[in-house]
Amino acid sequence: MNYPKLKALKYKLIIPLLVFLFGTGVLCVVIYKISYTNQERVRDKAALNAVSYADRMIADLNNGITITKSLEQIIISENGQIEHFEKVAENMMTDSIQSIQLAPGGVVTDIYPEKGNDTGKIDLINDPSRGEIARYGRDNNITVMQGPFQLKQGDVGITIRNPVYLENESGDKYFWGFTISIIRVPEIFSDSVNALEDFGYYYRLSKTLSPLTGEFTEIYSNCEEFISPVTYQFELGGCSWKLEVTPKDGWHADSQTTTVFIGGFIILFLLTGLTYALMVLQANGIILQNLSSTDNLTGLLNRNGFQEHLTKYMKKHSNEHCVCIALDIDDFKFINDLFGHSTGDKALCILADTIRSSFPKNSILCRSGGDEFCIILKNCTCKDAKAQIEAFTDMPRSFIASNQTQSFNISVGYAQYNPDDGSVEQLLIDADTALYNVKIKGKHECLEFNPNMNKKIRTPLGFALSDISKNLPGAFIIYKADKKDDSILFANKEMLNLTGCSNFDELIDYTGRSFRNIIKEDEREAVEENIWKQINALENDNNDYLSFSLKRKDGTVIPVLDHGRLINSRHYGNIFYVFIIDHDLVRKCLN
Incomplete structure (x- = not known):
């Protein structure tokens, strides 16, 4: 048996195996870290969305409270009376409002719209199912909500009761009654729940039935089973509200774990194979030959x-x-x-x-x-x-x-x-x-090739656009020669200095990439007309100097001379190569 060859073979196999085992351990740690980090990121995102859309729901519910507050202000201003209640209520109605009511002394007397809601004319203070909550709102002078409950029309509603207090001639406050709005759910926050669903979330909105109970009742949801949802609670109308959110794709949604796992094992197998190949190539000297x-x-x-x-x-x-x-x-x-x-x-x-x-x-x-x-x-x-x-x-x-x-x-x-x-x-x-x-x-x-060809030795100068333009002793700019699109393509350092910009990106931000925006506003039309007039009458591939006021980034203007040439570029079509010269500097030199 050839023991040296067997030993070399074992050596070549053991090292790649160790690389594979070590890489597997590292890959498992990386996958766990990515999975954990991704889940935390998804939960943080869901929690942020829960807060954002709960705030929108609060704003929607406050629209219903606002109706009762507006009625309260009218009652106070009119000393306990509302004339033309139906007209006032009609103007306050929205698609999510079932009805608007007045309950002087706690007894509902006015309802808009009355049709279909007339059974709601009851004594709230003494009603078996409403009396305790109504008295709680009256005695504590707070707006309270009650529900959800089934409306006669088949929808689900929540009642908002706002106690109204007036002052008598002695200045003492006394209970006038309630201003009431009944809202339909989930219509009142349909935009919020639709947005949550569009963003890929299951949601469930619950609330306590009244300020007197801590038991939550579901108002609306788009899923029966929630897995470890994020929850956001808030207080409104004396009740506790709870919005639960969970991604439809689960807490590993958008996870890169599978991709990393597959890619990691592919890389690991490649790395293991490469390790073995490198050892073989190193022995044969092939790798050095290829590299050279x-x-x-x-x-x-x-x-x-x-x-x-x-x-x-x-x-x-x-x-x-x-x-x-x-x-x-x-x-x-x-x-x-x-x-x-x-x-x-x-x-x-x-x-x-x-x-x-x-x-x-x-x-x-x-x-x-x-x-x-x-x-x-x-x-x-x-x-x-x-x-x-x-x-x-x-x-x-x-x-x-x-x-x-x-x-x-x-x-x-x-x-x-x-x-x-x-x-x-x-x-x-x-x-x-x-x-x-x-x-x-x-x-x-x-x-x-033929023997009569010019055999001059090729000696390229090695100049590049950046070398030349950077060191030009003057402001130089290139822009598209198009009346509808005069996009700036290039500006050298002197041009940046002239416009008051520190770099090309700043010039692009300042001008919106348009050459015309460096021309003073009241001169733009005349200058552009003059430029194109010269171009249309162009002879000998040249045009005359043009004078205009250059608007700098800081808002100041300086008089300049423009001397350009129209060039046809294979990449951009017609473009202008333009030198911009400080007119005052030229005048100073001539004097």
């Missing part, structure tokens, strides 16, 4: 990997033709500057995907650096590959930025390796020379 030859972003070969694969290929196939393709993204610096490097990375990955799908699998594919790519098509000539390369060049490509689809193009140069008189080094130079000539001609094209 592959581009991390696109998954294509990097420069070192490309050179290694090309060298191996040429040693075995030095007598075969092959084609080298050099390409890059047009205006890649513009993409990075305008949309950010992460978006630029997306464009690189999209291009890499089209390279993989467009050329044979045995091709050598490389991202040589930045936005530059190199491809070796094996065992073919430029004539063989021409149609394929042209189709690849013209292929539409786009990425998503700022919720809009932005297209981008590439430039391609290619050259052929001839076994009789060629070299690998010269092949790469020829392909790059062809690409350089595409750039000279205007980009977005593919060209085959």
Whole structure:
């Protein structure tokens, strides 16, 4: 038996097993913590909703109390009388009010509407079921509620009785009677309960029958069984009210526990497998080889990997033709500057995907650096590959930025390796020379190398929009050349200083992104008309200076000169590039 190999195998299995067991323990703790935290969060949210909607219910119930208080004020002001009671009550009626009543001396004499409610004309003080509560409200001078009870009309109601006291000629207060409103439930707080249901809650509203009992009676609910509800209690009309709320989906609603559990175990299995793979790869040195030859972003070969694969290929196939393709993204610096490097990375990955799908699998594919790519098509000539390369060049490509689809193009140069008189080094130079000539001609094209091409060495300056604009000795702004949409796209530091803003976001907040908002209000229409008049009569791609008053963020205005140019952008259509010059500063320099 080969004991060293068996020992190595056990070592490779034990370590991943320990990783799995340890990871399982950590995952269980994380899941418990997430579950507990989520349940607390859901309960806190439910409690907050219970308080919020209970407050709304209190406000709804107070509308019924307000009716009795308004009647009380009329009675006091009219010394115990209400003329035209039916008219007054009619104006106070709402959809949730069953009836409005007057009970001088505790005896109900006036009811609106009387039809269907006339049986309510009773002696409240001496009534067997109402007398004790009525006397309690009278003796303590407090508004009391009684119910719920079944109305004659089949609905459920709650009575609100407000005792009214008047003063006699001696200034002593005496009991006049009750002003009463009977409200229908749950109609009076239908908006609140409907909102709770729409937000995914079961609810139950209960109250004590009267101020004289502590026993709760259910008024309305949308569920028979409640599991550990949150409860909010409040006092109103001498009674205790209780609103119970529980989520329809349970207290683990919106929980991420299942997702974390599944994702955690997937990650755990992957981690365990990766641990084992890393141990194997570490022994074989494969992982180091891959890292040294592959581009991390696109998954294509990097420069070192490309050179290694090309060298191996040429040693075995030095007598075969092959084609080298050099390409890059047009205006890649513009993409990075305008949309950010992460978006630029997306464009690189999209291009890499089209390279993989467009050329044979045995091709050598490389991202040589930045936005530059190199491809070796094996065992073919430029004539063989021409149609394929042209189709690849013209292929539409786009990425998503700022919720809009932005297209981008590439430039391609290619050259052929001839076994009789060629070299690998010269092949790469020829392909790059062809690409350089595409750039000279205007980009977005593919060209085959020929010896008559301009062979000037490519020496890009390396300037970027941010480098140039940041250091411009003047205020510079870019905005859309559209009468209906003059959105500001860019402003340099000098422009921010001129408007009194500390950063670009502050400028956007101040102007609402509109260029016209930096123009003084009473000059906007004339200035915009002048700008478009100059643009419509544009000659030699230039326009004259324009003077207007620039409105700064602090409200002050300064006279400025505007000198701009209309540019057609592939990404934004027509845009203005504009220099803004402080007019007083120019005048001072001239003097």
